[in-house]
Amino acid sequence: MEFQFTRSSRKHRIGRGSAKAALVAAGTPELLDDGKLKWVGTDERDRELEIVGVPIEAEDLVLIIYVMPTTFQTGVTDD
Numbered sequence: 001m002e003f004q005f006t007r008s009s010r011k012h013r014i015g016r017g018s019a020k021a022a023l024v025a026a027g028t029p030e031l032l033d034d035g036k037l038k039w040v041g042t043d044e045r046d047r048e049l050e051i052v053g054v055p056i057e058a059e060d061l062v063l064i065i066y067v068m069p070t071t072f073q074t075g076v077t078d079d
Contacts, residue, residue: 003053005064014067018043019051026051037062040070047071 003023005016026041032052039051052066 002059002061003064004061005067009064009067012068012072014043014047014049014069018045018047019049019064019067022047022049023051029053036065 003020005019009019022041022043023039024041025043026039029037029039032038035055037053037055039053040048041051042048048070050066050068050070051064053062053064055062
């Protein structure tokens with residue numbers, strides 16, 4: 001399976017090499033309700049990344065649309 005990255009997937013300035021390392025470390029992706037695939041894995045710099053891709057089965061391709069460090073996620077507070 002091949003991975004292609006959209007320009008918007010680089011919004012958080014995570015390189016393709018780091019994202020690919022996290023994909024390998026994550027193993028099998030989680031299938032989301034909308035058909036997208038989600039991985040959570042650690043890259044070579046020990047950052048945990050959340051990666052979301054859209055499978056394009058006709059071309060044996062996954063279009064990576066979202067790469068973000070999990071430390072950037074909001075909504076979790078310790079109040």
